[in-house]
Amino acid sequence: MAAPFLSIQHVKKSFGDNTVVQDFNLDVEPGEFVSFLGPSGCGKTTVLRMVAGFEEPTAGKIFIAGKDVTNLKPNQRNIGMVFQAYALFPNLTVAQNIAFGLKVAGASKADQDKRVAEMLNIIKLPQLGDRYPYQLSGGQQQRVALARALAPSPKLLLLDEPLSALDAKVRVSLRDEIRSIQKRLGITTIFVTHDQEEALSISDRIVVMYGGVAEQVATPFEIYNRPSTKFVANFVGTLNVLEGTVVDPALGKVRVNNDEIAVKHSLNGAKRGDAVSLALRPEAMALGDYSGHDTELHGKITDVHFLGSVIRVRVNLGAETIALDTFNNSRTPPPTIGDSTKVTFASNDVLVLH
Amino acid sequence: MRKGGAWWAWLTFAIGATYFLVPLIATLEFSMRQRNNPVFSLFGQGYSFGVFNNVFGDPRFQQTFTYSVLAAIFTILLGVLIVVPTAYWVRLRMPYLRPVIEFVTLLPLVIPAIVIVFGYIRMYGSNSMLPFLGTTGGTNVLLVIGYAVLSLPYMYRAVDTGLRTVDVPTLTEAAQILGAGWTTIIARVILPNVLIAVLSGAFLTFAIVIGEFTMASLLNRPAFGPYMQNLGANRAYEPAALAIIAFALTWGCMAMIQFLSRYAPRSANRPN
Numbered sequence: 001m002a003a004p005f006l007s008i009q010h011v012k013k014s015f016g017d018n019t020v021v022q023d024f025n026l027d028v029e030p031g032e033f034v035s036f037l038g039p040s041g042c043g044k045t046t047v048l049r050m051v052a053g054f055e056e057p058t059a060g061k062i063f064i065a066g067k068d069v070t071n072l073k074p075n076q077r078n079i080g081m082v083f084q085a086y087a088l089f090p091n092l093t094v095a096q097n098i099a100f101g102l103k104v105a106g107a108s109k110a111d112q113d114k115r116v117a118e119m120l121n122i123i124k125l126p127q128l129g130d131r132y133p134y135q136l137s138g139g140q141q142q143r144v145a146l147a148r149a150l151a152p153s154p155k156l157l158l159l160d161e162p163l164s165a166l167d168a169k170v171r172v173s174l175r176d177e178i179r180s181i182q183k184r185l186g187i188t189t190i191f192v193t194h195d196q197e198e199a200l201s202i203s204d205r206i207v208v209m210y211g212g213v214a215e216q217v218a219t220p221f222e223i224y225n226r227p228s229t230k231f232v233a234n235f236v237g238t239l240n241v242l243e244g245t246v247v248d249p250a251l252g253k254v255r256v257n258n259d260e261i262a263v264k265h266s267l268n269g270a271k272r273g274d275a276v277s278l279a280l281r282p283e284a285m286a287l288g289d290y291s292g293h294d295t296e297l298h299g300k301i302t303d304v305h306f307l308g309s310v311i312r313v314r315v316n317l318g319a320e321t322i323a324l325d326t327f328n329n330s331r332t333p334p335p336t337i338g339d340s341t342k343v344t345f346a347s348n349d350v351l352v353l354h
Numbered sequence: 355m356r357k358g359g360a361w362w363a364w365l366t367f368a369i370g371a372t373y374f375l376v377p378l379i380a381t382l383e384f385s386m387r388q389r390n391n392p393v394f395s396l397f398g399q400g401y402s403f404g405v406f407n408n409v410f411g412d413p414r415f416q417q418t419f420t421y422s423v424l425a426a427i428f429t430i431l432l433g434v435l436i437v438v439p440t441a442y443w444v445r446l447r448m449p450y451l452r453p454v455i456e457f458v459t460l461l462p463l464v465i466p467a468i469v470i471v472f473g474y475i476r477m478y479g480s481n482s483m484l485p486f487l488g489t490t491g492g493t494n495v496l497l498v499i500g501y502a503v504l505s506l507p508y509m510y511r512a513v514d515t516g517l518r519t520v521d522v523p524t525l526t527e528a529a530q531i532l533g534a535g536w537t538t539i540i541a542r543v544i545l546p547n548v549l550i551a552v553l554s555g556a557f558l559t560f561a562i563v564i565g566e567f568t569m570a571s572l573l574n575r576p577a578f579g580p581y582m583q584n585l586g587a588n589r590a591y592e593p594a595a596l597a598i599i600a601f602a603l604t605w606g607c608m609a610m611i612q613f614l615s616r617y618a619p620r621s622a623n624r625p626n
């Protein structure tokens with residue numbers, strides 16, 4: 001493994017006696033795209049601001065390219081940053097905004113112009129150099145903010161919910177664009193969001209945060225399929241939680257209502273008679289038999305939601321109601337509410353929550 | 355708007371306008387009265403612009419006016435240098451100090467100029483620790499400082515209001531992360547965005563300094579205010595003409611403020 005480009009070590013931050021970030025550790029590889037994902041107030045912005053130098057850690061150290069930057073001022077860190085509130089300079093044109101960092105660094109006028117033209121092409125707004133920020137749409141402003149952050153060729157890019165002020169369509173197209181620009185330039189990036197779909201779709205790795213703690217740091221695939229804590233499992237994606245009782249710890253047998261499941265994952269040392277929480281993603285289950293599904297539960301259909309490409313069906317299993325997705329198929333009619341049904345899944349897909 | 359409301363509004367406006375305009379017109383009329391070789395006559399009274407020629411042609415008018423304009427320019431520069439960074443810093447880092455600062459900036463409205471200037475004379479006399487009054491240059495500096503104090507309430511309010519229209523903390527951080535230091539941030543980001551506000555404060559300052567009498571007179575500087583007073587005590591028509599000129603200047607400043615406020619930068623910092 002290459003040396004980490006950004007290393008956050010045992011960082012803690014308190015405001016007065018309110019600790020908002022606790023023992024935060026993260027190593028980011030060069031060129032990696034890491035997202036901070038978590039609910040509002042969990043400390044995402046605070047960690048990002050400490051990396052940027054706007055907040056000083058109460059304890060711990062931050063290294064960029066092997067250099068201790070913990071006590072360095074923001075203007076000495078050579079970082080690009082995009083803010084949620086656009087933050088373009090309203091008195092400057094788009095081109096002057098993009099050139100700001102270069103000018104501060106003392107680049108020649110010719111170099112500035114060349115780089116500005118380059119950046120305007122990258123963000124696909126080559127004609128808008130002479131406009132003022134108020135003459136741009138939100139999406140355009142955020143592109144310009146990205147160009148301004150990237151113009152001085154920083155080694156690290158920080159984005160704090162850059163898309164949350166934009167409408168849904170622009171949000172999706174701009175996020176894909178950010179990712180493709182990031183890949184093209186190979187710039188190490190931290191992206192803060194509270195939108196799980198956003199994080200899952202563009203990240204190399206995700207840091208799921210809760211209450212100032214990094215709950216899990218892993219690839220989107222792992223975060224989704226192998227959530228390590230109950231919080232991560234619940235926060236990322238929809239999850240059906242089944243409360244069960246251990247019947248046979250050695251074989252992983254757990255009783256859920258009137259059915260028995262042979263769980264393949266570790267039961268974390270639970271003993272016979274202990275209660276365990278099992279979880280299943282809606283898309284891991286099917287109504288009726290399905291190839292590869294070795295386990296079944298029985299219940300009654302209580303709800304059918306047509307979502308277009310999929311149909312979300314709610315099934316009452318007695319104690320709890322679960323949601324599952326079936327693909328829409330024009331040749332088979334949708335399930336009927338009130339029917340008794342068999343829900344099947346692969347026992348390998350059953351998650352054990354901690 | 356209701357019809358009755360509009361009618362009342364116009365009546366109030368008319369009364370107000372009469373209250374302001376009649377004395378002005380009367381003053382103008384008086385200043386232009388001339389028995390010998392009038393340019394035109396109205397209701398049997400001859401008029402000319404001769405008195406304005408007298409005023410503008412008076413070398414002391416030119417000297418004192420130039421002196422006061424220079425004093426006003428330095429006062430504005432000093433005011434901007436003090437007020438912009440202060441108001442900016444208070445907004446950025448010490449918002450809890452705003453009421454205190456606001457109170458301090460309002461003090462010059464409460465404390466008469468004569469009290470301030472007597473304080474100066476006691477504090478900065480030629481045998482004090484800081485003998486500003488020992489030299490002409492020093493006295494000029496002290497006068498500009500005094501003027502800056504007098505204009506503080508207007509300057510601070512104008513700049514603070516200007517700062518309210520921009521997202522000061524975010525713009526500051528955006529500039530910082532791009533490598534800018536404090537001087538660059540104030541000069542290239544903050545000042546341009548409050549420039550219109552600063553200019554309106556500047557024109558108010560200009561109007562105050564041009565007409566100021568107490569400080570200039572007690573510090574014995576050849577300013578425009580004492581000149582006007584002196585002329586008023588010794589002449590008949592010229593003071594009336596001067597009053598009209600002073601009014602025109604002040605109103606010109608007000609018109610400039612109105613005009614400039616149309617060009618206030620539109621802020622695009624808030625997400626839609």
Ligand SMILES: Nc1ncnc2c1ncn2[C@@H]1O[C@H](COP(=O)(O)OP(=O)(O)OP(=O)(O)O)[C@@H](O)[C@H]1O
Pocket residue numbers: 015020038039040041042043044045046047194
């Ligand atoms: N300057 C500050 N002084 C005191 N408390 C603060 C300060 N900044 C942040 N906090 C607190 O720290 C906690 C974490 O805030 P932070 O902004 O990092 O959350 P976040 O994860 O970015 O949330 P959001 O998704 O809403 O942006 C919050 O409880 C907040 O109230």
Ligand SMILES: [Mg+2]
Pocket residue numbers: 044045046160
């Ligand atoms: Mg935040």
